[in-house]
Amino acid sequence: MPLTSAPAITPIAILSALPQEQRGLIELLHQPRKVHHASRDFWLGDLHGQSVVLALSKIGKVAAATTTTALIERFGVRRIVFTGVAGGMGQGVKVGDVVVATDFVQHDLDASPLFPRYEVPLYGKTRFHCDATLSALLFEASSKALAHESLATHGFHDACVHQGLIASGDRFVSSAEESRSLHDLLADAGHAVLAVEMEGAAVAQVCMDYGVPFAVMRTISDRADDSAHVDFPDFVEATASRYAHLIIERFLNLLSKK
Ligand code: SAH
Numbered sequence: 001m002p003l004t005s006a007p008a009i010t011p012i013a014i015l016s017a018l019p020q021e022q023r024g025l026i027e028l029l030h031q032p033r034k035v036h037h038a039s040r041d042f043w044l045g046d047l048h049g050q051s052v053v054l055a056l057s058k059i060g061k062v063a064a065a066t067t068t069t070a071l072i073e074r075f076g077v078r079r080i081v082f083t084g085v086a087g088g089m090g091q092g093v094k095v096g097d098v099v100v101a102t103d104f105v106q107h108d109l110d111a112s113p114l115f116p117r118y119e120v121p122l123y124g125k126t127r128f129h130c131d132a133t134l135s136a137l138l139f140e141a142s143s144k145a146l147a148h149e150s151l152a153t154h155g156f157h158d159a160c161v162h163q164g165l166i167a168s169g170d171r172f173v174s175s176a177e178e179s180r181s182l183h184d185l186l187a188d189a190g191h192a193v194l195a196v197e198m199e200g201a202a203v204a205q206v207c208m209d210y211g212v213p214f215a216v217m218r219t220i221s222d223r224a225d226d227s228a229h230v231d232f233p234d235f236v237e238a239t240a241s242r243y244a245h246l247i248i249e250r251f252l253n254l255l256s257k258k
Pocket of ligand 1: 017058059060084085086087088171172174196197198199221222223224225228232233
């Protein structure tokens with residue numbers, strides 16, 4: 001059932017995986033309106049002068065695909081931006097850095113020998129690309145946000161922004177051995193991965209199906225290694241919403257000038 005009072009301006013969706021990442025954004029929303037749909041809360045309102053829908057993907061690829069589909073079908077969004085956290089995998093991708101995705105691969109998809117490993121069957125594709133224009137804005141917004149003095153108080157003086165491939169799968173990667181083996185297997189297949197998380201590739205696939213441009217930024221909360229189970233919750237509680245807030249504010253300001 002479509003929304004009866006459809007917003008005059010097509011809203012942009014801001015998607016997060018975890019409530020801690022979304023928290024600060026809901027507080028900033030002007031004229032917030034909560035809509036419960038598909039067992040999820042969607043927050044409609046204005047943020048930094050833009051009409052937005054804030055949503056939680058929930059965790060994992062299926063949940064993220066459901067949220068993305070609902071955003072497009074029910075709320076009519078035509079652009080999606082994801083802010084979340086991820087485990088760093090590439091060399092030099094450290095806690096506190098930001099990775100802006102160029103494209104996504106599903107590291108747990110394997111229909112071989114029927115299809116090449118990692119290829120999404122019947123799509124004839126392994127990597128799903130983000131929108132170049134939105135991603136460039138997100139990169140600029142992230143670079144500006146990292147220069148903000150408040151992040152120094154979180155201890156991330158030398159944080160930097162990377163841009164590249166992110167791998168998604170339904171696993172929290174939390175051992176150095178698993179991380180290395182995932183990284184090396186993907187590299188052998190020609191996929192040089194910077195970070196690992198659990199939703200982005202699903203958002204990318206749904207957005208490709210509907211022709212909806214999207215961009216993703218992930219702050220590195222852990223190194224997907226033996227201390228990931230400690231580093232991840234610490235980062236999510238203390239820092240994730242600060243990053244999301246600073247980056248989204250700058251992103252929406254840049255977008256309004258386009
Ligand atoms: N309910 C738990 C589970 C979080 S799962 C909790 O809140 O504590 C981890 C989330 O962070 C997922 O959304 C995933 O996309 C991202 N993530 C961060 N580090 C990750 C890692 N090392 N491996 C996989 N996903 C990671």
